[in-house]
Amino acid sequence: MRRLFPHPYLTLTLTGMWFLLVNEWKLGSLVMALILGTILPLVTSAWWPDRPRIRRPLALAAYAALVLWDVILANFQVARIVLFLPRDRIRSAWIPVPLALTQPEAISLLAGTITMTPGTLTADLSADGRVLLVHALHAPDPDAVRDEIKSRYEARLQRIFA
DSSP: OTTTOSSHHHHHHHHHHHHHHHOOOSHHHHHHHHHHHHHHHHHHGGGOOSOOOOSOHHHHHHHHHHHHHHHHHHHHHHHHHHHHSOGGGOOOEEEEEEOOOOOHHHHHHHHHHHHHSTTEEEEEEOTTSOEEEEEESSOSSHHHHHHHIIIIIIHHHHHHHO
16 A cells, blocks of 8 residues: 555645645546546655654644644734835844754745745755744844744644654
């Protein structure tokens, strides 16, 4: 079974995403979703032979819900900054975020989370993979932004991938 489904979570994710994209719950959509969900992980498995170990899948679901909530809140915060804060009071900042994460998948998920949240952007990863460079639209206290990223997101990802 492992040979047919080398990355079962990816198969489930691709199948679910296909249904969300086509927006039709028909037999043909199911067949296509299963074909894509089976073929794509098989074709790409050579490039990532070591599957990421997700120790707590329910914690990953809670993390996704937290990120969704943060994205919604950040949209309002960015709108408030752009619409009501005078341009000369906006304090953009480049913030280095040292990483405790070591798994490439966890680092990618953290970088994606930062980028998906309006008002922040992951711009670079250091050559040794130990520091993310983050740009924040408005960061009067860059250390507080760094600490929030580490406590709110990185700590959760450490528990999920540990």
